[in-house]
Amino acid sequence: MVVNMENHNGSDDINEGTMHIKLYWSKEPKYNFDAEIIEIDGNWVRLSDNHFYPESGGQLSDTGILLIGDDRINVVDVQKRDNTDWIKLDDIENLKIGLKIHARIDRVRRINLTRNHSTQHLISAVFWKLYENETIRAEIGVKETQIGLRNIPTVDEINSALLEAERIIMEQVSITSDFVDDVNRLSDTIRGGIKKDMPLYRLVNIGNYDTNLCGGTHLSNTSQIGGIYMHKVEGRKLRFYSGMFAKEEYIRVNADMHIMAKTLGTKLSDLSNSLNELKRNFELYRKENHTLKVENNSMNYNLLDWNRSGEYNYKVFETLDIEKGAILGSIGELEDNQLVFAVKPDNLLIVVSSSDSITADLMDFLRENGIKGGGRGRIQLGKLSQPIHEFKSLLKNIIAKL
Numbered sequence: 325m326v327v328n329m330e331n332h333n334g335s336d337d338i339n340e341g342t343m344h345i346k347l348y349w350s351k352e353p354k355y356n357f358d359a360e361i362i363e364i365d366g367n368w369v370r371l372s373d374n375h376f377y378p379e380s381g382g383q384l385s386d387t388g389i390l391l392i393g394d395d396r397i398n399v400v401d402v403q404k405r406d407n408t409d410w411i412k413l414d415d416i417e418n419l420k421i422g423l424k425i426h427a428r429i430d431r432v433r434r435i436n437l438t439r440n441h442s443t444q445h446l447i448s449a450v451f452w453k454l455y456e457n458e459t460i461r462a463e464i465g466v467k468e469t470q471i472g473l474r475n476i477p478t479v480d481e482i483n484s485a486l487l488e489a490e491r492i493i494m495e496q497v498s499i500t501s502d503f504v505d506d507v508n509r510l511s512d513t514i515r516g517g518i519k520k521d522m523p524l525y526r527l528v529n530i531g532n533y534d535t536n537l538c539g540g541t542h543l544s545n546t547s548q549i550g551g552i553y554m555h556k557v558e559g560r561k562l563r564f565y566s567g568m569f570a571k572e573e574y575i576r577v578n579a580d581m582h583i584m585a586k587t588l589g590t591k592l593s594d595l596s597n598s599l600n601e602l603k604r605n606f607e608l609y610r611k612e613n614h615t616l617k618v619e620n621n622s623m624n625y626n627l628l629d630w631n632r633s634g635e636y637n638y639k640v641f642e643t644l645d646i647e648k649g650a651i652l653g654s655i656g657e658l659e660d661n662q663l664v665f666a667v668k669p670d671n672l673l674i675v676v677s678s679s680d681s682i683t684a685d686l687m688d689f690l691r692e693n694g695i696k697g698g699g700r701g702r703i704q705l706g707k708l709s710q711p712i713h714e715f716k717s718l719l720k721n722i723i724a725k726l
């Protein structure tokens with residue numbers, strides 16, 4: 325029998341050539357099975373019977389173990405090669421063709437992948453039905469699944485789509501698969517389209533709601549999805565959890581929201597309004613606070629007396645934590661014999677004089693006395709390494725030498 329499948333996610337993972345219907349498609353998944361090794365290639369083996377799902381259709385591969393006598397060998401990967409399934413082992417000592425093995429598939433991993441794959445079909449179906457928004461890519465993981473849509477969905481569309489998906493979960497719709505060997509018997513309305521030159525097709529149906537050509541593993545009923553949680557929306561890309569992972573996230577977020585509402589002193593239903601109001605007020609207070617700091621800064625600067633040393637008048641100005649531009653605004657223009665040293669709470673020093681050369685000379689002297697910094701122009705930055713009172717006495721001597 326020949327089976328070909330158009331892959332639902334648009335990747336080039338299309339089965340071509342001859343093969344039997346895969347054992348991992350059976351209605352009752354088999355997590356334990358006996359087989360024989362029939363081919364060995366490096367770390368890879370082929371089994372007479374295989375229930376391990378190979379990575380394909382966006383769904384990650386199964387993992388598990390092979391038991392050979394008392395030996396336990398890990399199955400770390402499964403891949404398709406020329407329509408046969410190859411199993412990658414982490415140990416190949418003592419392997420030979422004809423050896424009988426017992427295989428155990430990592431059941432929890434498979435169940436998660438299967439549930440996420442069916443969830444992906446459901447979400448893709450809903451976006452297609454409601455908005456004709458096609459899924460062009462899908463990555464089905466153990467915890468998280470991602471779909472890439474053709475068009476960027478709006479927040480409202482996502483909400484409506486999730487609501488519709490949850491409705492179908494609650495309605496306990498059967499998920500079935502069947503095979504069709506005549507392309508003419510396939511409807512042109514199949515989601516994802518049909519590659520018409522194939523002798524056999526595997527269809528995965530969500531009741532009468534959705535049909536898609538797919539070679540993945542699937543649940544038998546939408547109720548087994550348990551719930552969907554969209555944990556990230558990045559443009560066209562939606563990332564979600566299903567089952568227990570979704571429930572855990574809902575519970576965590578719900579608890580967080582209650583704590584937030586309590587902190588804000590508001591009702592849960594008013595949370596979003598309260599947050600917006602808080603944000604508006606915060607912006608207002610931030611601006612007011614800045615204006616006050618700038619005003620306070622100018623006032624302090626103007627109240628400060630000039631000190632005298634040698635030829636110069638100078639001020640050591642302990643400024644508030646505001647940006648350099650606002651500090652310079654407070655200082656204004658300087659006369660030829662005026663110097664200003666502004667010190668921020670984090671010991672950042674701003675040296676200002678009326679000319680590039682005076683500031684450069686000052687910085688040279690300051691560096692000789694352990695102050696880090698430098699630059700160009702009449703305004704330069706430094707960092708104090710001593711307490712401010714020590715800096716002040718040091719400064720008097722330095723300026724006297726200018």
Ligand SMILES: [Zn+2]
Nearest residue numbers: 332381538540
């Ligand atoms: Zn699929």
